[in-house]
Amino acid sequence: MFDDFFIRALFAGIGIAFVTGPLGCFVVWRRLSYFGDTLAHSALLGVTMAYTLDLNIAISVFLISSVIALILIQLQKKTNLPGDALLGLLAHSSLAVGLVVIGFLTFIRFDIMGLLFGDILAVTTDDLLIIWTGGAVILLVLKLIWKPLFASTVNYELAEAEGLNPDRAKAIFTILMAAVIAISIKMVGLLLITGMLIIPAAMARNISDSPQKMVIFSIIGGLLSVVLGLYSSLEFNTSSGPSIIAASLVLFILSLFKIKQSIKLKN
Amino acid sequence: MSSENSTLVKLNNAGFKQNDKWLVEGVSLTVEKGKIVTLIGPNGSGKSTTAKIALGIYKNIEGSVEKYTNKVGYVPQKISIDWTLPLRVYDFMLLTENIKDEAIEEALTLTGVIHLKNKNLGNLSGGEFQRVLIARAISKKPELLVLDEPVQGVDYTGEIALYELIKRISDTLNCGILLISHDLHTVMTATDHVVCLNGHVCCSGSPMDVAKNNEYKTLFGEQASQILSVYEHKHDHVHSDEGEIKKN
Numbered sequence: 001m002f003d004d005f006f007i008r009a010l011f012a013g014i015g016i017a018f019v020t021g022p023l024g025c026f027v028v029w030r031r032l033s034y035f036g037d038t039l040a041h042s043a044l045l046g047v048t049m050a051y052t053l054d055l056n057i058a059i060s061v062f063l064i065s066s067v068i069a070l071i072l073i074q075l076q077k078k079t080n081l082p083g084d085a086l087l088g089l090l091a092h093s094s095l096a097v098g099l100v101v102i103g104f105l106t107f108i109r110f111d112i113m114g115l116l117f118g119d120i121l122a123v124t125t126d127d128l129l130i131i132w133t134g135g136a137v138i139l140l141v142l143k144l145i146w147k148p149l150f151a152s153t154v155n156y157e158l159a160e161a162e163g164l165n166p167d168r169a170k171a172i173f174t175i176l177m178a179a180v181i182a183i184s185i186k187m188v189g190l191l192l193i194t195g196m197l198i199i200p201a202a203m204a205r206n207i208s209d210s211p212q213k214m215v216i217f218s219i220i221g222g223l224l225s226v227v228l229g230l231y232s233s234l235e236f237n238t239s240s241g242p243s244i245i246a247a248s249l250v251l252f253i254l255s256l257f258k259i260k261q262s263i264k265l266k267n
Numbered sequence: 268m269s270s271e272n273s274t275l276v277k278l279n280n281a282g283f284k285q286n287d288k289w290l291v292e293g294v295s296l297t298v299e300k301g302k303i304v305t306l307i308g309p310n311g312s313g314k315s316t317t318a319k320i321a322l323g324i325y326k327n328i329e330g331s332v333e334k335y336t337n338k339v340g341y342v343p344q345k346i347s348i349d350w351t352l353p354l355r356v357y358d359f360m361l362l363t364e365n366i367k368d369e370a371i372e373e374a375l376t377l378t379g380v381i382h383l384k385n386k387n388l389g390n391l392s393g394g395e396f397q398r399v400l401i402a403r404a405i406s407k408k409p410e411l412l413v414l415d416e417p418v419q420g421v422d423y424t425g426e427i428a429l430y431e432l433i434k435r436i437s438d439t440l441n442c443g444i445l446l447i448s449h450d451l452h453t454v455m456t457a458t459d460h461v462v463c464l465n466g467h468v469c470c471s472g473s474p475m476d477v478a479k480n481n482e483y484k485t486l487f488g489e490q491a492s493q494i495l496s497v498y499e500h501k502h503d504h505v506h507s508d509e510g511e512i513k514k515n
Contacts, residue, residue: 029352151362154348161322161341161413162363208353209387 006234008128009120009187013226013244015131016184016196019138021219023180024201025211026173027194029153034084035072036194038091039181042068043190044098046182047115051108052101058130058182065178068094073174118189118241120233127186134183138176145169150211189241199248200225206255221251273300274335275411275443281320281330290316292329293467296460298411298443303434305446305454307477308464309486314447315344317464318413321445336411340404342397344415344447354388356380356399364407374406375399377432379425393420401429405436412436412444426450430457451487 027036046061053060068090075086102110114122142149145168152159152166159166181193188196200221201214208214229244236243275298282292291313298304298321306314319325320332322341348354360371375381378398383391391399397420404412414433418426430450434457437444448454454461455474462471463483470480477483
């Protein structure tokens with residue numbers, strides 16, 4: 001069944017959507033979209049490391065993104081630079097270093113477009129295994145830290161005062177972010193991963209009145225985007241990443257009509 | 268646990284410094300089960316800081332805090348909630364602990380906001396939100412309640428009812444309460460122990476002792492002396508406008 005590249009891609013995308021849905025909600029709630037971008041850009045370094053040391057791409061990307069996240073936390077403590085400047089510094093320098101390293105690796109042929117925008121042809125059965133087991137672990141851990149993470153998202157001091165240890169939850173969440181980027185890089189591409197996290201969650205925000213509903217709608221939105229995006233990618237021979245993100249944009253635009261309706265009802 | 272079993276939280280000469288400026292220093296106090304300890308003092312005197320020290324929110328403090336309970340309910344003075352979150356009153360009640368629906372409804376009924384249960388938190392008025400905050404803190408049946416100006420923005424009749432509720436909770440749940448309040452009348456009638464702050468502990472003791480204290484009268488003026496009778500005694504220091512301590 002997984003012999004067909006399209007079926008593989010479809011299952012990979014579905015697995016990713018289940019994980020990006022809930023994580024994306026936290027990215028929106030905690031205003032972490034640029035943080036997600038930074039980790040995604042640093043993934044290029046991870047990919048080059050995978051090729052040079054002959055490692056699995058997802059594992060290599062996960063390691064490098066985690067290291068970048070740790071460096072960011074240290075820089076935030078030790079410098080007076082604002083957070084967005086530090087994020088920009090790390091995002092662009094790691095992207096630049098990654099591209100320079102690729103230039104040196106003349107003995108390997110890189111599909112740069114595939115790295116940046118995703119390539120459904122590249123998904124192997126091994127990747128499927130990593131996406132589904134990795135995804136299951138990510139969701140399980142997220143479930144375990146949900147209470148402290150959500151409480152501190154609403155109000156840090158309440159969570160801390162009532163004994164929930166929000167700092168630990170935040171650190172674990174950072175690692176989960178690195179992990180979700182690692183498993184989705186082949187499919188969506190490193191320039192568009194953050195879109196996969198944010199756009200379905202933003203769409204879900206427009207049509208939800210409780211956090212649980214927003215998570216569920218975010219997952220549904222992600223699944224629809226993957227299915228619609230992959231079919232149009234096949235149909236129009238476009239890269240998989242942009243097709244999936246474009247599909248999620250269409251869903252987001254549709255969700256705006258729901259807002260208009262509720263505003264009308266209020267008036 | 269503690270040597271005295273009724274102690275919930277104990278501050279020993281605690282203080283907190285931010286950007287080289289002491290927000291509060293040298294505070295010692297104990298909150299015990301079934302007792303209400305009230306912090307009073309002018310703006311910027313370190314009341315909220317003291318509460319946060321007691322709660323363990325500040326990490327790098329001077330002195331020490333001994334906390335003997337993890338069942339804590341907290342009503343902060345300021346709370347900024349980000350409206351990128353779709354959050355109903357009901358979801359907010361479950362924020363830090365999974366509480367049974369009956370307990371949620373009971374708490375919301377006690378504070379008079381049961382009709383708001385499914386409303387979006389962002390659409391509440393200041394007073395309504397304050398009642399929800401109190402309901403959330405009491406619904407988890409805490410051993411220690413920390414209430415930082417819990418009735419701000421609540422209408423006058425509601426204010427009295429809520430203070431009565433707080434007193435009743437302290438009795439029925441046998442929980443200790445650390446209360447910050449500007450309402451001196453309430454402080455003086457419903458409190459077991461008063462700590463008067465002004466960057467440090469000016470005076471503390473039973474409401475009667477504190478009311479008799481000169482420094483308390485200097486801080487709170489006429490209003491305070493009307494509440495309880497005047498009792499004169501000498502002090503070894505006065506405060507400048509900046510709150511600096513000057514020896515006599």
